[in-house]
Amino acid sequence: MTERVGDIGEFGLIARIREVLEAEGRLPPGAVLGLGDDAACFTPRPGCEILVTCDAMVEGRHFLAERTSARDLGRRAMVMNISDIGAMGGTPCYALVSLGLPARIPVAFVEDLYRGFLMELNPFSAGVFGGNLTSTNERLFIDITLIGEVRREHLMRRSTARAGDAILVTGYPGQAAGGLHLLVAGSAAPDLANHPLVRAYQLPRHRAREGREVARSGLASAMIDMSDGLLGDLGHICEQSGLGALLVQELLPVSDVLRAAALESRRDPFDWVLGDSDDYELILTCPSERVESLRALIHAVAGAAVSEVGRLTEAWAGIRIRRPDGSEGFSFPAGWDHFRRRGGGSQTG
Amino acid sequence: MTERVGDIGEFGLIARIREVLEAEGRLPPGAVLGLGDDAACFTPRPGCEILVTCDAMVEGRHFLAERTSARDLGRRAMVMNISDIGAMGGTPCYALVSLGLPARIPVAFVEDLYRGFLMELNPFSAGVFGGNLTSTNERLFIDITLIGEVRREHLMRRSTARAGDAILVTGYPGQAAGGLHLLVAGSAAPDLANHPLVRAYQLPRHRAREGREVARSGLASAMIDMSDGLLGDLGHICEQSGLGALLVQELLPVSDVLRAAALESRRDPFDWVLGDSDDYELILTCPSERVESLRALIHAVAGAAVSEVGRLTEAWAGIRIRRPDGSEGFSFPAGWDHFRRRGGGSQTG
Numbered sequence: 001m002t003e004r005v006g007d008i009g010e011f012g013l014i015a016r017i018r019e020v021l022e023a024e025g026r027l028p029p030g031a032v033l034g035l036g037d038d039a040a041c042f043t044p045r046p047g048c049e050i051l052v053t054c055d056a057m058v059e060g061r062h063f064l065a066e067r068t069s070a071r072d073l074g075r076r077a078m079v080m081n082i083s084d085i086g087a088m089g090g091t092p093c094y095a096l097v098s099l100g101l102p103a104r105i106p107v108a109f110v111e112d113l114y115r116g117f118l119m120e121l122n123p124f125s126a127g128v129f130g131g132n133l134t135s136t137n138e139r140l141f142i143d144i145t146l147i148g149e150v151r152r153e154h155l156m157r158r159s160t161a162r163a164g165d166a167i168l169v170t171g172y173p174g175q176a177a178g179g180l181h182l183l184v185a186g187s188a189a190p191d192l193a194n195h196p197l198v199r200a201y202q203l204p205r206h207r208a209r210e211g212r213e214v215a216r217s218g219l220a221s222a223m224i225d226m227s228d229g230l231l232g233d234l235g236h237i238c239e240q241s242g243l244g245a246l247l248v249q250e251l252l253p254v255s256d257v258l259r260a261a262a263l264e265s266r267r268d269p270f271d272w273v274l275g276d277s278d279d280y281e282l283i284l285t286c287p288s289e290r291v292e293s294l295r296a297l298i299h300a301v302a303g304a305a306v307s308e309v310g311r312l313t314e315a316w317a318g319i320r321i322r323r324p325d326g327s328e329g330f331s332f333p334a335g336w337d338h339f340r341r342r343g344g345g346s347q348t349g
Numbered sequence: 350m351t352e353r354v355g356d357i358g359e360f361g362l363i364a365r366i367r368e369v370l371e372a373e374g375r376l377p378p379g380a381v382l383g384l385g386d387d388a389a390c391f392t393p394r395p396g397c398e399i400l401v402t403c404d405a406m407v408e409g410r411h412f413l414a415e416r417t418s419a420r421d422l423g424r425r426a427m428v429m430n431i432s433d434i435g436a437m438g439g440t441p442c443y444a445l446v447s448l449g450l451p452a453r454i455p456v457a458f459v460e461d462l463y464r465g466f467l468m469e470l471n472p473f474s475a476g477v478f479g480g481n482l483t484s485t486n487e488r489l490f491i492d493i494t495l496i497g498e499v500r501r502e503h504l505m506r507r508s509t510a511r512a513g514d515a516i517l518v519t520g521y522p523g524q525a526a527g528g529l530h531l532l533v534a535g536s537a538a539p540d541l542a543n544h545p546l547v548r549a550y551q552l553p554r555h556r557a558r559e560g561r562e563v564a565r566s567g568l569a570s571a572m573i574d575m576s577d578g579l580l581g582d583l584g585h586i587c588e589q590s591g592l593g594a595l596l597v598q599e600l601l602p603v604s605d606v607l608r609a610a611a612l613e614s615r616r617d618p619f620d621w622v623l624g625d626s627d628d629y630e631l632i633l634t635c636p637s638e639r640v641e642s643l644r645a646l647i648h649a650v651a652g653a654a655v656s657e658v659g660r661l662t663e664a665w666a667g668i669r670i671r672r673p674d675g676s677e678g679f680s681f682p683a684g685w686d687h688f689r690r691r692g693g694g695s696q697t698g
Contacts, residue, residue: 145403
């Protein structure tokens, strides 16, 4: 018989989580574990800024419990947060995990969820050092607060880009959007769960190591991770730096597998590359003479491809996209909210 | 027509929240606001430890949206977290608010929720500096991460009590439990919403200022705030300090209003005083010669009553309660989990 959360109660569950953390996790020296309703405590390192980010995932909205393994779900939830810390040049240190748990959830699911968290935290010697468990009536939710550190002089912002800077992206944005489409459309592709686009959606990678190296190098003028899609997050850089942008469509990286899936689905692959997609790739900006140094630096970390896709322009006036025939479209003429309300995607033309 | 969350979308809602925060909130110097999916950032003060706590509230479990005002709900959610920071001797600084919002929620409700947060944060010059908004299908949830600071030498723990120490409690524990009972039992009391016990449940106060002064004074050996009830939280001190406790029933503070409500409900008022109750009063321990100094110190902050209710004993063997007739009962002989699983309350006898 499957043991469920409702069978062992809050304190029983805390004990089980503690076992997983102690057996498989790490905790930076000086940190005091606070599970349940305790406050946790740590000593900040001199000369460092503290970074804090939180992201929540709700069953039925951000994941389907029956479509993903608990371990992948835990990894994905932590990757989202690690990516945010890395995009500011920081290193993840301490995670607080707040779970809303219906009684029907198997205890083994919760244990595997924490194993997923640890798989992503352990490589940074970061750990889960606190959190909260609460029972919910319906849907599981996972809310993670991740605390990181960054040396003051390495802190990366999105507001510090300059007109004329080159725009670089790592990897292949749009893979997750393509994967989500295949899942939602009920693609008949054989072994759908292991399709590379579906894997990119279920278990995206972060670029936190790349982000940290970029920050240490001082080569980039601004950096952000992609969780609102290429246009969305480039829009954040533009808006906060008071600039516009020109993207060149033929420079946008489209993977072969994305192109094939788009063809099969009769979709424009650039909708996925530009629109909402949880890829957690990085967008960087830098003076054009530093592009090759940055490319080499990032490639050295984990072999990531880096594409130069356009440049920043004077004054905030939306993002232009130059098509292969030389014509141009605006992605959003009237600000970001409108774009979002129209449902994402590349609103060019 | 009521404007609802579903009408204005995530970015529209962030803009509205930002307006409330900028007009009515404060932010410590050096902090960078990160709303939406940004990471927030702050510079820790030298010589300070960083405290982090999180607590979640779920609609239908921890509150009924139709029974409480958004402002009270926001205050209560923040009080829970402020109380945790204060019980460690710290000062609250930065809050991250993660909301799960069904589309039906009125925008004004969310704005008032933030006003409630700010009412509690402003007196500490603390502010909301980040968070996350996510849509949910059913129930509203509020998950707050609160970050505080405490000078290293003032950090209060629950594991540092000593055998023979006196046990003190502030205020009147059990008020919130009594209020919850009146609400759940559908009491016919006139103007139930303003009944002092119901108010104590809907809008408890924290003792963070008292906690900070206690920590600075160095007079107490251990401290904890009450969110699991007097027995529950005294149990945490005992367990983590490796001690037992003897409580004297006639020393337990019972307010007149609680006594009257118990009489009317045919309940034992000590069930409420000792059992599960979200009062956020403090439990302190100290050598007996310091009791009067601590009492005077705490009273000077905000006039809180302080009761000496018993003392700590050698070796962890549960909590004994001495009745007026001299007989004794054990609250839990076999550890905390069992007590909790039997549903809280004073399992004496």
